[in-house]
Amino acid sequence: MNIQSCVEVRNEWDIVKARQSGRNIAKELGFGTVDQARITTAISELARNIYLYAGKGEVTIERTEAGSKLGLKIIAADSGPGIKDIRRVMEDGFTTSGGLGAGLPGVKRLMDEFTIDSKENEGTNITAIKWLR
Amino acid sequence: MDKLIIQILNESRERIYSRWMDEMERAREDHRLQSITDATYEDTNNELFEIIYTHIEQNVHRPTERMTEFAERLLKVGWRLSYITQGLQTFRRIILAVLLDANHSSEKVFNMYDEIDRWIDPIINQLINESSKNWENTVSIQKVALQELSAPLIPVFENISVMPLIGTIDTERAKLIMENLLTGVIKHRSQVVLIDITGVPVVDTMVAHHIIQAAEAVRLVGAQCILVGIRPEIAQTIVNLGIDLGQFPTKSTLFKGMKTALEMTKRQMIDLDE
Numbered sequence: 001m002n003i004q005s006c007v008e009v010r011n012e013w014d015i016v017k018a019r020q021s022g023r024n025i026a027k028e029l030g031f032g033t034v035d036q037a038r039i040t041t042a043i044s045e046l047a048r049n050i051y052l053y054a055g056k057g058e059v060t061i062e063r064t065e066a067g068s069k070l071g072l073k074i075i076a077a078d079s080g081p082g083i084k085d086i087r088r089v090m091e092d093g094f095t096t097s098g099g100l101g102a103g104l105p106g107v108k109r110l111m112d113e114f115t116i117d118s119k120e121n122e123g124t125n126i127t128a129i130k131w132l133r
Numbered sequence: 134m135d136k137l138i139i140q141i142l143n144e145s146r147e148r149i150y151s152r153w154m155d156e157m158e159r160a161r162e163d164h165r166l167q168s169i170t171d172a173t174y175e176d177t178n179n180e181l182f183e184i185i186y187t188h189i190e191q192n193v194h195r196p197t198e199r200m201t202e203f204a205e206r207l208l209k210v211g212w213r214l215s216y217i218t219q220g221l222q223t224f225r226r227i228i229l230a231v232l233l234d235a236n237h238s239s240e241k242v243f244n245m246y247d248e249i250d251r252w253i254d255p256i257i258n259q260l261i262n263e264s265s266k267n268w269e270n271t272v273s274i275q276k277v278a279l280q281e282l283s284a285p286l287i288p289v290f291e292n293i294s295v296m297p298l299i300g301t302i303d304t305e306r307a308k309l310i311m312e313n314l315l316t317g318v319i320k321h322r323s324q325v326v327l328i329d330i331t332g333v334p335v336v337d338t339m340v341a342h343h344i345i346q347a348a349e350a351v352r353l354v355g356a357q358c359i360l361v362g363i364r365p366e367i368a369q370t371i372v373n374l375g376i377d378l379g380q381f382p383t384k385s386t387l388f389k390g391m392k393t394a395l396e397m398t399k400r401q402m403i404d405l406d407e
Contacts, residue, residue: 012303019335037335037366038373044337045374092375100338100345106374 003028004062007047009078010055015047018059025061026072029132038110039072039130045103046076046126052097054080054124064129071112071131079123086116138232138245142189145231149224154178156223164216177207181220188256196256204260214264218257225253284310286317292324293394295387299332307343314347318356325394326351329387331362341376348381357397359383361390 003025007018022043026036043059050057057078064073088094090108095101104126108114111128118124142149157178161167166174184200191197196204204217232245283306288294294317298310318326328344330336336344348358360383363371371378384390395401 016301016303034366034369037370040335041337041370041374044335044339048337048339100342100376102338102341102375106338106376109373109375110370 004060006058006060009047009050009057009059012051015044015051018047018061019043022059022061022072022074025063026130029063029070029072031072031130031132035130039074042107042110042128042130043074045107046074046128049103049124050076050078050080054078057123069131071129074111074126074128076126076128077123082120082122082124083116083118084120086118090116138248139189141232141235142186142228146186149227149231150182152227153182153220153224156227157220160219160223164213164219166212166216178220181217182224185221185224189252196259200256200260201263204264208264208267214260217260221253221257225249280309284313286313286321286326288317288321288323289391290395290398290400292322292398293327293391294318294321294323294325295327295329297329297332300334302333302340302343307340307347310343311347311350314351315354318351318354323356325357325359325397327359327361327387327390327394329362329390330360330367331364331387333362333367336367336371338374338376341371341374341378345378345380352381357381359390359393361385361387 005021005025007014007021009015009018019040023036023040026039031039043061047059050059055078057076057080060073060075060077062073062075064071083089089104091101092105093101104116107126107128110130112131113127113129115127116124117126154175158174161174180203184197184203188197188200204214207216208214229246229249232249233242237245282299284296284298286294286296296310296314296317302310314326314328317323328347330344333340344360348360351358358381360378360381363383363385382393384393392402
């Protein structure tokens with residue numbers, strides 16, 4: 001079984017599309033309603049970041065396995081301006097757009113695993129995994 | 134169109150027809166038309182072929198009425214425009230091959246090429262234009278319809294209003310929510326406004342931010358917001374995200390919110406004793 005979905009993010013409606021497909025895949029993998037909400041919210045945050053800061057990018061949602069564990073992996077990639085200081089964006093309340101500044105640290109708390117990779121002027125690549133319990 | 138071209142095309146009509154039908158059959162899956170019965174598909178193909186041929190004879194450089202009607206009819210039942218444009222393009226490819234086979238001087242062939250391009254391209258362009266205009270029209274109408282449904286403020290009791298939110302909140306809607314809230318609060322002289330998010334599928338930081346801003350603005354005009362309809366899973370994600378909704382009261386259901394609102398305006402609900 002190979003479930004995967006890739007959504008290009010260019011406008012606000014693509015964010016809705018991304019989280020819709022995320023919710024479908026989460027449901028298919030057997031996640032409960034609370035985890036479904038966590039996953040869709042995380043996708044929403046990541047997709048919105050792409051839309052706000054990079055303009056366009058891609059959100060890939062796929063099934064992942066490690067040993068006997070089954071999980072859902074979100075990959076958000078863009079070739080936008082990148083993040084200058086990763087440590088600061090992971091602090092609660094830090095924002096450059098006048099928002100709440102809870103996005104990235106929030107996603108980290110919503111998901112089980114979180115890695116961020118960004119180079120200035122090259123782009124950002126974020127991977128987050130939620131394991132099925 | 135050049136008499137010679139028309140003559141060649143009429144002479145080899147059978148050959149063109151069978152090649153064209155073959156190609157259309159092969160392209161059927163691309164247009165997602167597998168579910169249509171073979172007979173219908175063939176009939177439609179026949180009709181399109183017929184229309185294209187009459188086009189040649191009439192020698193017009195834009196879609197005839199029959200062509201536009203045909204296109205409209207197909208689009209209405211959910212066929213893709215690409216079926217017609219691809220049909221025309223395939224037709225061009227085939228007749229060019231047929232004309233080349235007829236063996237003329239290279240200059241003559243080039244002229245034919247040019248003429249056929251000038252004949253087919255405007256037809257394709259206009260079909261595309263018309264269909265995209267159609268879509269744009271539909272989208273703008275729906276946008277207006279959506280806006281009307283977007284964020285109504287309903288006065289329920291004296292001084293108490295409710296704003297039920299349903300569906301995704303984007304930037305445009307968030308603006309509308311804020312405007313309707315503020316104008317409504319003043320118009321209905323509300324003291325308490327209940328914002329119901331039962332129908333909002335995802336509350337992320339942006340949605341939360343907009344709600345907080347709206348509540349703050351309502352506070353500035355002298356009223357109080359209560360956020361109701363917070364489902365358990367939404368409550369958990371809000372906590373995970375670390376969003377602080379502590380500045381205003383929140384309730385799980387509209388009913389509980391209404392009770393609180395009545396208390397805030399010094400009223401209460403009582404059962405009538407027999």
